[in-house]
């Protein structure tokens with residue numbers, strides 16, 4: 001009884017496969033016949049009539065219907081690696097007042113400058129970065145683990161539990177290490193968790209939500225101040241947007 005079942009399945013899978021081969025052979029025969037007809041004999045009116053009656057075949061409508069403009073495209077340190085402090089790929093960016101001069105990857109900085117111009121003409125102020133590139137802060141994974149245990153250990157928690165708790169607050173590596181991430185510190189945005197809800201009501205956040213994608217910046221949805229510029233690895237390494 002159990003032995004009969006696979007046979008049936010295999011019969012069923014064979015049948016449509018055979019039919020499919022047959023029908024695609026027929027289609028391609030028809031296509032060949034049409035292609036070999038002189039242009040005057042081809043039914044040119046038919047496809048135009050069909051697309052006019054079927055909205056889904058209108059490419060413009062399809063593009064407008066599904067824009068993925070506010071979506072994460074996370075920068076992963078494992079892909080790019082951490083930039084060292086003396087990397088020639090790091091350049092200064094406009095920085096929030098009172099903070100030390102921030103730097104970002106040269107390509108991200110250039111996209112940021114273009115976006116800042118657009119923010120200036122829409123909202124009347126420029127983009128300022130509160131935190132751009134940051135150095136990798138751990139000498140090893142073990143040192144990272146020990147630091148978190150030290151910081152988050154409390155009565156009733158094992159070392160592993162303290163470590164797991166700490167990891168939810170402090171990642172081993174951060175996209176900031178690539179120079180492709182920015183925490184904005186302007187227009188009501190700033191890297192402070194307590195005001196997340198309020199930050200999402202600012203004109204700047206709404207502008208970024210609607211427009212940042214067109215300048216190559218994508219959100220980290222949990223943190224309204226944190227935006228990332230995910231670029232191809234070749235562009236990251238060369239520091240040049242277009243390789244001549």
Ligand SMILES: [Zn+2]
Nearest residue numbers: 181182183226
């Ligand atoms: Zn950040």
